[in-house]
Amino acid sequence: MFPLSEETDVLKLLHFDEAYLTPVRQRFRKARTNRARAFALGELLEAYFWLALGVEIGYYGESSTKLLAAARFVELLSESTEFFGTYGFLFAPDFELRIQTAKNQKQVLQKAEDYTFVNPTRFHSWFQRALGLEIESLHDRPLTALFATLAFLAPTEIEALLSVDRRTRHNEFSTYLSGPRLTNTFGISMSHLESFAVLDRDISSHSDENPEDSFFFRARIRQLTRWRLNLRSQTVKHFYQIIGDRFFGSRIEGLGLSIDSFRDSLTNLLNEWGLTHESSLAAR
Amino acid sequence: MPLGGSARLSPDAGTDTAIVFVHGFKGHHLKTWGKLPEMACADESQFWRKADLYFLGYEVERLHVDSSAHKLSEYVSSIFPEPPASMFERSLDQYDWTRTLLPRLSVARIRPGPYSYSKLFLVGHSLGGLIIRRFIADKLQLFAANPQIDPDTPVRLATIRLFAPAHLGFSPSGWTGVAFHVSQELWIGRILEAAMYRYRAYSHLRPNSHAVTEVRQITEHLASLYPSIGPLSAHLLWGDEEQVVESGRYACDLATNEHYEPQKSHKDICKPTSFYKLPLNFIELGVPFV
Numbered sequence: 405m406f407p408l409s410e411e412t413d414v415l416k417l418l419h420f421d422e423a424y425l426t427p428v429r430q431r432f433r434k435a436r437t438n439r440a441r442a443f444a445l446g447e448l449l450e451a452y453f454w455l456a457l458g459v460e461i462g463y464y465g466e467s468s469t470k471l472l473a474a475a476r477f478v479e480l481l482s483e484s485t486e487f488f489g490t491y492g493f494l495f496a497p498d499f500e501l502r503i504q505t506a507k508n509q510k511q512v513l514q515k516a517e518d519y520t521f522v523n524p525t526r527f528h529s530w531f532q533r534a535l536g537l538e539i540e541s542l543h544d545r546p547l548t549a550l551f552a553t554l555a556f557l558a559p560t561e562i563e564a565l566l567s568v569d570r571r572t573r574h575n576e577f578s579t580y581l582s583g584p585r586l587t588n589t590f591g592i593s594m595s596h597l598e599s600f601a602v603l604d605r606d607i608s609s610h611s612d613e614n615p616e617d618s619f620f621f622r623a624r625i626r627q628l629t630r631w632r633l634n635l636r637s638q639t640v641k642h643f644y645q646i647i648g649d650r651f652f653g654s655r656i657e658g659l660g661l662s663i664d665s666f667r668d669s670l671t672n673l674l675n676e677w678g679l680t681h682e683s684s685l686a687a688r
Numbered sequence: 689m690p691l692g693g694s695a696r697l698s699p700d701a702g703t704d705t706a707i708v709f710v711h712g713f714k715g716h717h718l719k720t721w722g723k724l725p726e727m728a729c730a731d732e733s734q735f736w737r738k739a740d741l742y743f744l745g746y747e748v749e750r751l752h753v754d755s756s757a758h759k760l761s762e763y764v765s766s767i768f769p770e771p772p773a774s775m776f777e778r779s780l781d782q783y784d785w786t787r788t789l790l791p792r793l794s795v796a797r798i799r800p801g802p803y804s805y806s807k808l809f810l811v812g813h814s815l816g817g818l819i820i821r822r823f824i825a826d827k828l829q830l831f832a833a834n835p836q837i838d839p840d841t842p843v844r845l846a847t848i849r850l851f852a853p854a855h856l857g858f859s860p861s862g863w864t865g866v867a868f869h870v871s872q873e874l875w876i877g878r879i880l881e882a883a884m885y886r887y888r889a890y891s892h893l894r895p896n897s898h899a900v901t902e903v904r905q906i907t908e909h910l911a912s913l914y915p916s917i918g919p920l921s922a923h924l925l926w927g928d929e930e931q932v933v934e935s936g937r938y939a940c941d942l943a944t945n946e947h948y949e950p951q952k953s954h955k956d957i958c959k960p961t962s963f964y965k966l967p968l969n970f971i972e973l974g975v976p977f978v
Contacts, residue, residue, distance in 0.1 A: 475785040655883035
């Protein structure tokens with residue numbers, strides 16, 4: 405085999421930069437409203453902690469990752485105090501602490517200190533899969549618009565969108581957004597949630613070797629991914645179910661599945677994967 | 689990646705095989721295959737270690753088989769037999785954050801060059817199967833006016849593996865509430881599969897539609913002209929619980945190269961698990977060896 409470690413490391417980081425950071429930074433630069441800017445900043449924050457987790461488990465080399473991080477998170481670090489003041493509730497509590505520590509100690513990357521993985525190498529393929537799923541979702545414009553709409557718009561604005569049957573320009577998260585489009589995207593969001601639920605199950609079913617390692621790795625992934633569809637928010641929960649009912653009405657009704665069974669199964673899925681970061685450590 | 693999609697490139701210097709995966713209607717270039725990408729990358733056997741995996745990404749909302757086949761043609765041409773070196777190596781003087789690595793590390797490579805393939809596998813699921821067959825037919829039909837001369841196209845080297853292909857058309861049927869009585873793990877898949885039935889676009893690809901029958905006629909005609917050209921004959925893997933497409937084979941597909949797997953549905957058939965490794969074996973070895 406060809407000796408590649410540093411080269412492979414740089415290539416993986418180049419991929420992360422191009423596939424994740426570039427589109428998110430473009431969204432940040434193009435944001436015309438505070439809410440759109442905040443959503444992009446949230447995505448940048450998530451990116452920061454993907455890199456931190458990657459370093460923590462040895463998927464990314466620390467020195468190369470610091471080079472990338474030093475070049476990409478200037479805005480995040482400079483605007484984090486105001487950002488957490490308004491939207492901190494969306495994220496895992498230790499994210500704010502770690503960002504603040506990084507700033508105080510003038511560190512580029514702040515790793516988690518609550519746990520040290522014993523055998524982190526076995527998580528590399530799962531990390532790659534989870535990151536791939538997340539990158540896919542942030543490249544999916546309708547899905548991103550659905551998440552951002554539920555998380556950042558006021559209930560009256562979401563209601564107004566849902567009542568619109570044709571394309572509208574009323575939303576800063578999408579050029580065209582309407583009730584039917586949100587409903588169409590619901591199927592994608594279910595598939596997205598299920599992909600993470602399956603991943604979680606896969607990791608869990610291979611946790612015999614070191615259950616604590618597995619437990620913390622799963623919790624880290626949950627912390628990273630759940631803010632985008634944060635079902636702790638009553639607005640998100642309320643409207644996600646309404647859109648789900650509409651999806652049932654337009655796509656499933658008449659095929660032999662009752663709406664109660666649909667709702668029950670969706671609730672099971674949300675309970676399995678849709679829990680928020682605060683409950684992630686306590687879950688199972 | 690050329691033209692969209694994604695790839696899993698092997699670090700093995702002896703890599704000689706390109707495997708192109710083509711998903712189906714409302715599918716996803718990676719999710720369609722479940723754990724196949726990571727299981728294939730973790731597989732230490734010669735075949736998978738020496739293979740680069742390409743997952744074609746394309747829009748199939750309107751089910752234009754011809755244009756999708758054309759896109760596949762461009763995609764395959766861009767990687768087989770000579771993929772661009774830029775896919776495998778990057779010069780580090782072009783990125784702001786890598787400049788401090790110079791001159792010690794000026795280029796990052798996945799594996800040492802030169803980069804070329806001698807083997808091509810085309811793997812399709814559902815509509816992806818029909819698109820692959822259309823692509824093969826289009827490529828070989830160019831030579832049909834002079835059948836005495838062997839077609840001079842790299843595509844003749846291809847090996848075709850199709851999971852529940854729509855090559856005989858879509859025929860959604862038999863969907864009942866019973867289909868939803870499955871484990872939570874399969875439930876979302878069944879929901880999304882059921883939702884697909886509601887797309888009117890299916891009617892363009894009914895079993896007797898022009899788009900479907902034409903591919904079959906051309907392929908069977910070409911197979912009679914060129915009986916020794918492998919990619920005109922496919923290996924086929926179906927689930928016993930197939931409810932989305934019409935199952936069966938072309939006259940040029942051998943009965944011994946067709947297999948029906950019990951307790952598998954349209955969406956599950958191509959997704960390997962730790963207990964169901966058939967998809968990987970099927971791709972590598974074909975039906976007679978699975």
